[in-house]
Amino acid sequence: MTLHATFPDTALDPAPLLSVAGVSRFYGERIGCKDVSFDLWPGEVLGVVGESGSGKSTLLRCLAGIDRPDAGEVLFRGLDTPLDIYSVPEQERRKLMRTAWGIVHQNPRDGLRMDVSAGGNVGERLMDRGDRHYGQIRERALDWLSRVEISGTRIDDRPRQFSGGMQQRLQIARVLVSEPRLVFMDEPTGGLDVSVQAKLLDLLRVLVRDLGLAAIIVTHDLAVARLLTDRLMVMKDGHVIEQGLTDQVLDDPHHAYTQLLTSAVLSV
Ligand SMILES: Nc1ncnc2c1ncn2[C@@H]1O[C@H](COP(=O)(O)OP(=O)(O)OP(=O)(O)O)[C@@H](O)[C@H]1O
Secondary structure, eight states: OOOOOOOOOGGGOOSOSEEEEEEEEEETTEEEEEEEEEEEOTTOEEEEEOSTTSSHHHHHHHHTTSSOOSEEEEEEOSSSSOEETTTSOHHHHHHHHHTTEEEEOSSHHHHSOTTSOHHHHHHHHHHHTTOOOHHHHHHHHHHHHHHTTOOGGGTTSOGGGSOHHHHHHHHHHHHHTTOOSEEEEESTTTTSOHHHHHHHHHHHHHHHHHHTOEEEEEOSOHHHHHHHOSEEEEEETTEEEEEEEHHHHHHSOOSHHHHHHHHTSSOO
16 A cells, blocks of 8 residues: 555545544543544644643544544545555554644644754655655755745754744644645644744645645634634534534534633634
8 A cells, every 4th residue: 555645636526535433532431532523625624622621632633643542433535545544553554644644743842853953854754755865855845944934044953943933833844845635733833922823823824725735723722713724623521512614613603612612712
């Protein structure tokens, strides 16, 4: 089986990119997430919102191949043949995570190699998918550094020489350079100053749109959800209690809990 992504015209693609059915994860007696099902279409950006402890990160970890759910199925159709990600050996799942999809962690240190140069961090993903030409790898790394607004003069610097915002942008370049079909983001702007957050959000919005990326974004920040996502899933106590188009859910929430969430924010 090849793990290289194919890139069909998303407008003509009739099948969901990811089909999630009955995913549940428990921590002993405690519910992490329970019976979550949805389809994600090519190019679609889905937000997962809810208060702290509602199960957002647990769900994301199950979907992204990091933690095996106790029940349910995650079917990825971005390859030549559909793949039930938990029925393949760990090694194949890991390869998938490094090639056809990407994960942007809240803390850039979890997604970067801190002892490797900025250029190496970006180039490594290209080597993972089989690129071998050093000159071309460096050129693409430079291109991606400039796309995330990091000067090419910093290509040999280590991430620890960068600010928090720059580290996050470097992590995004590392993830996107290999042209993933699907990206998972866990609070991508969390932990950053408000002005840095705004700049990063703008960058993410442009990249997601230009690349036609499908993405699942976990956030507790409804303004982030408003800006980046097409569709929203609201979680409470591990369950999805409401889902729909982002504007509809935020402007006309049906569930009392969603009404509470949206009314708690003055401007989203
Ligand atoms: N490793 C773990 N061991 C035991 N319980 C856990 C573990 N991780 C999460 N939980 C529990 O699972 C539930 C969902 O937690 P989760 O971290 O997924 O929520 P969240 O919505 O992502 O919260 P936050 O926004 O604070 O990150 C919570 O009750 C939490 O205490």
